[in-house]
Amino acid sequence: MGRSAVVAGLGAWTPPRVVTNDMLAAELDTSDEWIRTRTGIDRRHVVDPGTSTGHLATEAGRRALESAGTARVDLVVLATSTPDRPCPATAPVVAARLGLAGVGAFDVAAVCTGFVYALATAAGLIGTSVADSVLVIGADTFSTITDPADRTTRVVFGDGAGAVVLRAGDDEQPGALRGFDLGSDGNGVDLITVAAGGSEHREADADGWFRMAGAQVFAQAVRRMSESVRTSLTRVGWTGDDVDLVVPHQANVRILDACARDLGIPTERVAKNIDRVGNTVAGSIPLALADAATRGVLKPDARVVLTGFGGGLTWGSTALTWPDITAAYDD
Numbered sequence: 001m002g003r004s005a006v007v008a009g010l011g012a013w014t015p016p017r018v019v020t021n022d023m024l025a026a027e028l029d030t031s032d033e034w035i036r037t038r039t040g041i042d043r044r045h046v047v048d049p050g051t052s053t054g055h056l057a058t059e060a061g062r063r064a065l066e067s068a069g070t071a072r073v074d075l076v077v078l079a080t081s082t083p084d085r086p087c088p089a090t091a092p093v094v095a096a097r098l099g100l101a102g103v104g105a106f107d108v109a110a111v112c113t114g115f116v117y118a119l120a121t122a123a124g125l126i127g128t129s130v131a132d133s134v135l136v137i138g139a140d141t142f143s144t145i146t147d148p149a150d151r152t153t154r155v156v157f158g159d160g161a162g163a164v165v166l167r168a169g170d171d172e173q174p175g176a177l178r179g180f181d182l183g184s185d186g187n188g189v190d191l192i193t194v195a196a197g198g199s200e201h202r203e204a205d206a207d208g209w210f211r212m213a214g215a216q217v218f219a220q221a222v223r224r225m226s227e228s229v230r231t232s233l234t235r236v237g238w239t240g241d242d243v244d245l246v247v248p249h250q251a252n253v254r255i256l257d258a259c260a261r262d263l264g265i266p267t268e269r270v271a272k273n274i275d276r277v278g279n280t281v282a283g284s285i286p287l288a289l290a291d292a293a294t295r296g297v298l299k300p301d302a303r304v305v306l307t308g309f310g311g312g313l314t315w316g317s318t319a320l321t322w323p324d325i326t327a328a329y330d331d
Contacts, residue, residue, distance in 0.1 A: 009068025040253025044158025112310025162286020
């Protein structure tokens with residue numbers, strides 16, 4: 001048996017303000033039917049002014065620590081593409097708010113694949129004995145960077161955060177992360193992007209809103225997530241029939257259904273909560289996990305695959321047998 005990172009706690013949180021499709025239709029050239037048929041989304045949670053990604057991450061992290069029955073970890077890793085400030089990272093602030101000032105804390109930026117990348121980073125640090133426990137958080141507030149007049153992006157994204165506590169254990173116990181498949185292709189940098197705000201485009205008239213080439217992203221997302229899941233299954237010796245639940249990034253319900261078809265996995269074995277929270281970017285996978293766990297869809301000893309696709313382009317997946325833990329989440 002080898003030293004592995006084991007899921008020991010799960011928490012999630014969405015801000016209280018709910019924006020329905022009808023509310024967006026009153027402002028944009030769209031309708032509830034148009035949004036539902038193209039995205040599968042009914043409503044999404046949106047932060048109020050003064051609430052930042054760090055606030056969401058702190059609450060999700062607090063709940064994950066509560067779920068794990070601990071107040072201390074050795075490290076905090078925050079996956080986000082909407083940090084509170086360009087500098088410094090948001091993770092140290094979150095750690096301090098959680099009473100963890102003094103521990104290592106840093107951000108990971110891989111957009112919608114961010115949580116999988118953060119898990120892989122934390123698992124590597126546990127596996128090499130740099131840390132015995134890590135709080136991994138995925139949090140984003142894309143409502144703050146989507147163009148208010150762009151119906152193609154504004155209707156898709158919501159704000160939210162989810163987190164897990166990882167502890168050192170052995171690779172045979174429930175909750176052990178069974179290796180990772182990670183990939184990227186920077187040739188697709190312009191498909192999912194915010195052009196302004198970095199060192200490349202600092203001019204005042206640069207486009208500072210989030211932009212996405214929807215049709216091209218759709219094809220890439222289905223291909224990359226399906227391929228990544230197959231790779232992870234091969235590495236752990238599972239087939240599609242062995243999988244009890246696939247928990248994918250909640251990008252679009254049509255993407256989720258297409259991935260299920262491509263993998264030959266029944267759609268009822270694909271976790272979905274996009275209808276109630278929208279696309280929450282790095283918060284998406286842990287929020288979907290927490291939703292499935294609290295609704296009884298995800299049970300102890302279930303064989304689970306997590307997979308994501310996002311800007312970069314980036315993609316990744318991992319597999320585990322679900323542990324007997326109680327998620328701290330209420331939608």
